[in-house]
Amino acid sequence: MRSSEPVRPFESPELEFEAALELELPRMRALLRRHGEAPSSSPPPLLVLGGRAPDPDWLRKVSLGRETWALDRGADACRAAGVVPSRILGDFDSVSDGAREWAERMGAKTDRYTPDKDDTDFQLALRLLSGDVVVTGCWGGRFDHAFSNVFSSLWAMERGVRVLWFADEREVLFPLRGPAKLELDFEIPPSALSLLSLTASCERVSIENVKWPLDEADLAQGSPREISNVPLGRPVRVEVRSGVLGVYGECR
Structure with missing residues (x-):
């Protein structure tokens, strides 16, 4: 990753950016400035997908103050971390019965879909949201799942849903x-x-x-x-x- 050109100061005088949106992650801090988009006044909701489960302590920290949705097997990750989702969603082909029942006992709203559907669980969730959102439980599995998740976020951008980050502790x-x-x-x-x-x-x-x-x-x-x-x-x-x-x- 090389460039022979000298680097000029990191400034964009011809563009006006909104105030920085702070994206706080365990062991990481990010500031995002977007042209013409004011930052939200509340923390973006967290979607916990059914890929590699994030470290329970990491998930507890990143979920603080956020509405959390568990997508299918993401409910197992939430249960392991003691993070109670407000909503569980999907065709439930991979979540354990114990995690689903636990989430329902804790008051989570349940949206169950037939496995014979066109959209992935992640796409179904994106259709229900607006504004900013953050995502975990998205790594460590099959390449086609990761590919679908990333490019579904581009599709969602055109509908006004902006995935700010896909992350876990790794x-x-x-x-x-x-x-x-x-x-x-x-x-x-x-x-x-x-x-x-x-x-x-x-x-x-x-x-x-x-x-x-x-x-x-x-x-x-x-x-x-x-x-x-x-x-x-x-x-x-x-x-x-x-x-x-x-x-x-x-x-x-």
Whole structure:
């Protein structure tokens, strides 16, 4: 991930960004600035999907103050962490009977769908939401599930639902829709930091405080080279002017 161009100051005088939206994660702090989008006054709801279960302590911390929805086997992760979801949703083909019954006893609203459906459980949830949302339980499983989740978030953007992050204690992905800026401050620097063009192209991408900085580079989805960068300072700053840029970190 190299650029021979000098890096200019991380400023965008021709664009006005709204006040920063603080995205707090255990051992990580992110500030998001979006053009023309004011931050919400309340914490975005948390969706717990049925992939790799997040560490119970991590899930307890990230769920504080948030409405939590458990999607199918995500109810098992919630039960293990003692996080009571307000809603459980899905076709329930993978959740344990014990976790489903526990959530219902604790007062969770239940939305049960037939397994013979067109939408995934995640897509069903996105149809019921609006505004910002955060997602966990999304890593560590099949590639096709991860692919569907990430690109379903792009589909949801067109409907006014914005996934701010997909994360657990090991991995995080911020889908950053331009024009936007992201500032990352890690308690422990990630072992890898990558930029992924989630749309056909991302224009005028910059990143600083890394080993291989970029200054207003255009990235192509079909030529993903900006992989495994190394943070050098704090904070790491990323900007994209157009397109949807995936900012991925592997956390130690």
